Amino acid sequence: MARGVMRLAVAFVAVLAVARVASAVDPLPSWNDGPAKQAILRFVADVTEPEGPRFVPVEERIAVFDNDGTLIAEQPLFFQFYFFLQRIRELAPLHPEWKEKQPFKAVLENDLAYLDSISRDELGEIVLRAASGVTEREYVASVERFLAEVEHPDRGVPFTRLVYQPMIELVTYLREKGFRVYIVSAAAPELIRAFSEKVFGIPREQVIGSDMQMRFDDSGERPELWREPAFVRPINERAGKPINIDRAVGRSPILAFGNSDGDIEMLSFTAYSGRPKLALLLHHDDAEREYGYEDGTQEALAVAKERGWIVVSMKESFRRVFPPEKRK
């Protein structure tokens, strides 16, 4: 027994020692030192200091991240869009009329010029058709096939390799500090749930997206959920984001990270509780390593300036952009 106790003690002390070393290690090695990194580290230190004036109890440590352009590259098009294009092609034999009907014609002919300037309504029509008329079970399986098989058109790697390494580190750091981290995206939640656990350690139930209406069918051997061609309202962008966060979480976030006009209301929502808050906006100013663009972000950049949100320059703040290649 005494020897057993001694072994346990040694193991226990070893664990403590590792923990102590780990806490001295930079939790955000892919972030350059600068105002963004300092603001994040200071905020997290403040809200987790039990004796401090800015302490936030662990149950209220909710962080929300937009997906496309915040956690993962969204150029030349949202990666979800490529999935919907693939679904339209798969479904085309059932819809011969699509050969002559826009926007389906452009999808089937791979008319990139047309698709690049596609209207919001046409995009909605593609998404509705691509995402409905099947069971949830089949839909989830087709998402998994897509992520395993299809590669990014410019870069020739799976889409999920285009997550930002600094964001993996930030999400991991927040989770270690007791935050529940949610992904809050206008996209279908199934598309994000397929990789959020593996890549970010974010469980499926912490993904909020734009849901389709469903029909429950209990007539067969096992129950099925059928996807109907209509969105649950509100769609999860702009003001829909705070509404759906409140619905899913029953709390408001104290930290929010976005990158476009669609995230303005979610970033504002950090002011709801009166707790200390941190609102961050990623600025895509790194044409060399990622993509340089401001389309769809001008309003957010203006509001950020007005309200003191932190604009995170990718060029200046990210030491590296994408995760290192895995050795085989």
Place this chain on the structure above:
Amino acid sequence: MARGVMRLAVAFVAVLAVARVASAVDPLPSWNDGPAKQAILRFVADVTEPEGPRFVPVEERIAVFDNDGTLIAEQPLFFQFYFFLQRIRELAPLHPEWKEKQPFKAVLENDLAYLDSISRDELGEIVLRAASGVTEREYVASVERFLAEVEHPDRGVPFTRLVYQPMIELVTYLREKGFRVYIVSAAAPELIRAFSEKVFGIPREQVIGSDMQMRFDDSGERPELWREPAFVRPINERAGKPINIDRAVGRSPILAFGNSDGDIEMLSFTAYSGRPKLALLLHHDDAEREYGYEDGTQEALAVAKERGWIVVSMKESFRRVFPPEKRK
């Protein structure tokens, strides 16, 4: 240092010893031995045994519980209903026409005969009026006032004292075994979130209810969510339950506990994944200690028989019904 290590080791071994003793203690002391308790213990042992043929990985251990009549007494009326009655009375000065208009007239005159046989549509009208036209912030505050101040009409105790002690133990036991436990109710989630953390240890984000549509208002000093007089579809009962579980969790449950026809589809949903499953239906057959009734449960009892769901007799299975009085 050596003395420090020894102290740590002793503390560590003491913790292990306590853990070992705890595991020998009955986790469900308020359950009588019998088929229901045995089925629960066997199921949990099976799905948590890593080497066993019925093992379920921790991330898939989702359990769902109905609220009214499953976790808490629902007689003579759902406790939420008393909250809505109070809200109608509070709002009456703004609506003089209610004095002559049913069902509001019955509420203001406390016409219990009318209220007892109220139609579903009238109930919906009361809920809509009582639950909208205010900010989410005010609504949550009014729920908290109600729970602190109003007592059960028959029993003269706060409503949250009428939770079932065996269910507190079961929820605690499941959470200890790695389950994420959700409350899935037709009621407003705000009403359940106000006590779920304190009473059951179930965080707010694991409460799924019938949501109202909201409007986000960012024009003032701080953002507000305004409650609109319309439900988000589907309402969270019958087939709405599996649909909203899939939406919120992205998984199906392996354990479901209900008590009425409104829970049939949620109980069926345990068959979705093909994993081991346990569906339980609480039978209110204990008129002496609780309430005896089968209204609104006949269909569920029939389906339970057909599908081998476990019918839990309150009379036979519950050693005690309500939690012991707290000593002051």
